[in-house]
Amino acid sequence: AQSVAQPEDQVNVAEGNPLTVKCTYSVSGNPYLFWYVQYPNRGLQFLLKYITGDNLVKGSYGFEAEFNKSQTSFHLKKPSALVSDSALYFCAVRDFANDYKLSFGAGTTVTVRA
Amino acid sequence: GAGVSQTPSNKVTEKGKYVELRCDPISGHTALYWYRQSLGQGPEFLIYFQGTGAADDSGLPNDRFFAVRPEGSVSTLKIQRTERGDSAMYLCASSYRTEPLSDYTFGSGTRLTVV
Numbered sequence: 702a703q704s705v706a707q708p709e710d711q712v713n714v715a716e717g718n719p720l721t722v723k724c725t726y727s728v729s730g731n732p733y734l735f736w737y738v739q740y741p742n743r744g745l746q747f748l749l750k751y752i753t754g755d756n757l758v759k760g761s762y763g764f765e766a767e768f769n770k771s772q773t774s775f776h777l778k779k780p781s782a783l784v785s786d787s788a789l790y791f792c793a794v795r796d797f798a799n800d801y802k803l804s805f806g807a808g809t810t811v812t813v814r815a
Numbered sequence: 816g817a818g819v820s821q822t823p824s825n826k827v828t829e830k831g832k833y834v835e836l837r838c839d840p841i842s843g844h845t846a847l848y849w850y851r852q853s854l855g856q857g858p859e860f861l862i863y864f865q866g867t868g869a870a871d872d873s874g875l876p877n878d879r880f881f882a883v884r885p886e887g888s889v890s891t892l893k894i895q896r897t898e899r900g901d902s903a904m905y906l907c908a909s910s911y912r913t914e915p916l917s918d919y920t921f922g923s924g925t926r927l928t929v930v
Contacts, residue, residue, distance in 0.1 A: 737921075742923075742924075742926070743923050743924070744819075744821075744906055744921035744922050744923040744924045745858070745906065745908075745921040746921070747919065747920075747921075750918070791857050793857075799871065801846060801848070801863050801870075801871070802860050802863065802871070803858070803860065803919070804860070805857030805859070807855070807856055807857050808856070808857050
């Protein structure tokens with residue numbers, strides 16, 4: 702079965718500093734990996750995905766993620782965090798056998814302090 | 816419409832009551848999905864529709880949960896004899912196709928509270 706793990710429940714950074722949200726995955730076959738963001742009382746917003754190709758994926762709002770096959774990781778990064786980036790972030794993997802199904806991590810709460 | 820619309824945004828019901836949650840997907844999206852997000856957890860898959868039929872309902876927790884999509888557009892998630900453990904955010908998403916290249920668009924969710 703496909704799964705992702707987000708080892709940190711919370712990440713706190715100062716505005717202007719780099720932001721990293723960690724994700725590791727476990728899949729059989731090719732990984733289809735995603736990052737979503739959720740603001741309070743809102744649905745999920747798509748940030749970026751890795752299907753194939755370049756290991757560095759660029760997404761919305763200045764976010765990027767690096768796919769690392771040897772470390773089975775797909776960490777989300779932003780070079781300079783904003784207070785408005787404070788939200789709940791989810792890593793997810795699409796099931797290889799049933800590729801309509803997303804399996805999500807437990808989420809990481811990001812707080813960016815001014 | 817421009818996005819996936821879910822109604823109501825909030826629903827409070829008494830234990831044992833029946834509830835219906837509605838999802839109106841993006842026009843033209845043939846695939847529709849329901850997920851449940853409990854407090855402090857990531858969303859969990861409930862059911863997937865391709866057109867009018869439920870292609871995979873393996874995530875529905877028990878037979879109190881049922882979902883329909885009679886005309887291949889709007890979907891309704893129905894919960895009978897609600898229990899306090901059903902309290903969660905219920906998310907709907909739609910997509911044009913199902914392969915990984917096709918992105919989901921999520922609605923804002925319905926927060927269900929069973930008291």
